Amino acid sequence: MSYVIAYLATAVVFFGIDYVWLTRVAGSFYRDRLGALMADEVNFPVAGAFYAVYVVGIVIFAVSPALKSGQWQDALIYGLLFGFFAYATYDFTNLATLRDWPVVVTLVDVTWGTTVTGVSAWAGYMITRQFV
Numbered sequence: 001m002s003y004v005i006a007y008l009a010t011a012v013v014f015f016g017i018d019y020v021w022l023t024r025v026a027g028s029f030y031r032d033r034l035g036a037l038m039a040d041e042v043n044f045p046v047a048g049a050f051y052a053v054y055v056v057g058i059v060i061f062a063v064s065p066a067l068k069s070g071q072w073q074d075a076l077i078y079g080l081l082f083g084f085f086a087y088a089t090y091d092f093t094n095l096a097t098l099r100d101w102p103v104v105v106t107l108v109d110v111t112w113g114t115t116v117t118g119v120s121a122w123a124g125y126m127i128t129r130q131f132v
Contacts, residue, residue: 001132002067002128002131002132003059003064005127005128005131005132006059006063006064006067006124006125006128007055007056007059009123009124009127009128010055010058010059010063010120010121010123010124011051011052011055013119013120013123013124013127014051014054014055014058014116014117014120014124015051017116017119017120018051018116021112021116026108026112029108030105033102033104033105034102034105037098037101054086055120057082057086058079058082058117058120058121058124059124061078061079061082062074062075062076062078062079062081062082062117062118062121062124062125063075063079063121063124063125063128065078066078066121066125067125067128067129067132070129072122072125072126074125075121075122075124075125075126076118076119076121076122077118078121079117079118079119079120079121079122080114080115080117080118080121082117082121083113083114083115083116083117083118084110084113084114084117086113086117087109087110087112087113087114087117088110088113090109090113091105091106091109091110091113092106094106
């Protein structure tokens with residue numbers, strides 16, 4: 001049951017923060033730099049699959065270890081690390097393989113992914129521990 005709570009709590013936090021980032025803060029940043037590469041419309045089933053799978057990773061690699069140790073710092077540190085490695089893999093691959101992929105997009109996106117994942121793992125842990 002604790003995994004279900006951890007998953008739901010982390011998913012709500014991650015999706016909520018990322019939604020605000022993408023729709024209110026950084027949407028024009030990405031559009032201005034990646035316009036020609038971007039699809040006309042978001043593929044919501046694929047985006048949903050990303051969120052569903054990625055949150056499993058956050059729970060396995062950050063929230064669960066923190067629940068075992070009882071230390072919120074573990075959720076934050078492992079979440080930051082998981083976010084860094086996941087987003088760096090995506091962005092560095094794009095930088096290495098796609099023509100005209102902007103370095104600034106890589107820097108901003110990796111920073112964002114690191115931050116949102118760390119905060120989501122921490123919040124997921126803090127919420128979950130209230131119920132288990």
